[in-house]
Amino acid sequence: MLEGEIELFIDGETVMAPPGTCATVPQNTPHAFANPSSEPAKMLIMFCPEISRRQYFEGLSELTKEGRQPSREAIQALARQFDQYPAP
Secondary structure, eight states: OOBSOEEEEETTEEEEEOTTOOOOOOTTOOEEEEOOSSSOOBOOOOOSSOTTHHHHHHHHHHHTGGGOOOOHHHHHHHHHHTTOOOOO
């Protein structure tokens, strides 16, 4: 975590991640992250192996470009293209 604070959901557990936090998510483990505040947050994500995750985040960036608020359906359609699904 570089700036701000986010919630991390990893395998059913929720933790707050302030700046300096480093988390590892094992392969095939359910996980998600969210910024519950109105303050911006910045994080560095590394995928090993990459397996098209970069393309997913590029698509997400395009959907939210210039402050646009895409529909839930648009985000889910993008996620399905890259074998990603909403966290329960």
